[in-house]
Amino acid sequence: DIVMTQSPDSLAVSLGERATINCKSSQNIFYSPNNKNYLAWYQQKPGQPPMLLIYWASTRESGVPDRFSGSGSGTDFTLTISSLQAEDVAVYYCQQYYSNSYTFGQGTRLEI
Amino acid sequence: EVNLLESGGGLVQPGGSLRLSCAASGFSFRKYAMTWVRQAPGKGLEWVSGISGSGGSINYADSVKGRFTISRDISKNTLFLQMDSLRADDTAVYYCAKELGRDGYEAFDSWGQGTLVTVSS
Numbered sequence: 001d002i003v004m005t006q007s008p009d010s011l012a013v014s015l016g017e018r019a020t021i022n023c024k025s026s027q028n029i030f031y032s033p034n035n036k037n038y039l040a041w042y043q044q045k046p047g048q049p050p051m052l053l054i055y056w057a058s059t060r061e062s063g064v065p066d067r068f069s070g071s072g073s074g075t076d077f078t079l080t081i082s083s084l085q086a087e088d089v090a091v092y093y094c095q096q097y098y099s100n101s102y103t104f105g106q107g108t109r110l111e112i
Numbered sequence: 113e114v115n116l117l118e119s120g121g122g123l124v125q126p127g128g129s130l131r132l133s134c135a136a137s138g139f140s141f142r143k144y145a146m147t148w149v150r151q152a153p154g155k156g157l158e159w160v161s162g163i164s165g166s167g168g169s170i171n172y173a174d175s176v177k178g179r180f181t182i183s184r185d186i187s188k189n190t191l192f193l194q195m196d197s198l199r200a201d202d203t204a205v206y207y208c209a210k211e212l213g214r215d216g217y218e219a220f221d222s223w224g225q226g227t228l229v230t231v232s233s
Contacts, residue, residue: 095157097217
């Protein structure tokens with residue numbers, strides 16, 4: 001299976017500051033025939049199911065604020081929150097869907 | 113509006129069986145792959161199983177292969193997960209989720225609220 005490793009495990013950022021979460025896959029998840037990275041980011045708040053933020057590594061899901069952005073290619077990816085808001089406190093997960101056995105990162109807890 | 117409603121969770125003894133259901137509405141069920149994801153108490157997300165829109169492609173995590181069976185009934189817009197030979201480490205909230213496309217290999221854009229499965233004697 002492809003192993004997804006996130007860093008850091010937890011992160012404290014001040015309101016209005018930038019938050020950066022990294023995700024590294026154990027193998028390349030870029031598919032050159034369609035020029036896509038098979039990488040998604042999810043946000044999970046306490047007591048709620050996860051919510052899709054970003055897919056294809058950098059495509060923002062409809063309704064997601066533009067302060068959330070995704071970047072990276074191949075094996076190294078980043079989720080950036082440009083100006084942290086109080087409602088962004090959550091656990092964030094990356095996920096690969098390149099192989100037929102999808103895998104998630106261990107999660108990054110984001111706090112104020 | 114997409115709506116996914118899981119049911120069938122509960123307390124079961126080790127070695128027992130449960131069948132989870134996920135009733136889908138608000139979209140053309142047969143046109144999208146569906147998946148099950150679980151989350152043990154206080155832990156992260158673990159993908160369990162996925163099925164294509166047609167039902168012709170099915171995959172399982174190694175941790176459940178041979179014990180769990182995913183299926184879908186297009187006439188009832190319902191996704192199922194038959195869980196046999198349950199173990200304590202299967203204890204988790206089980207979420208059903210809709211993929212962005214029909215054939216799999218896509219992100220999950222809609223999730224249910226989850227159903228709790230507890231395996232304990």
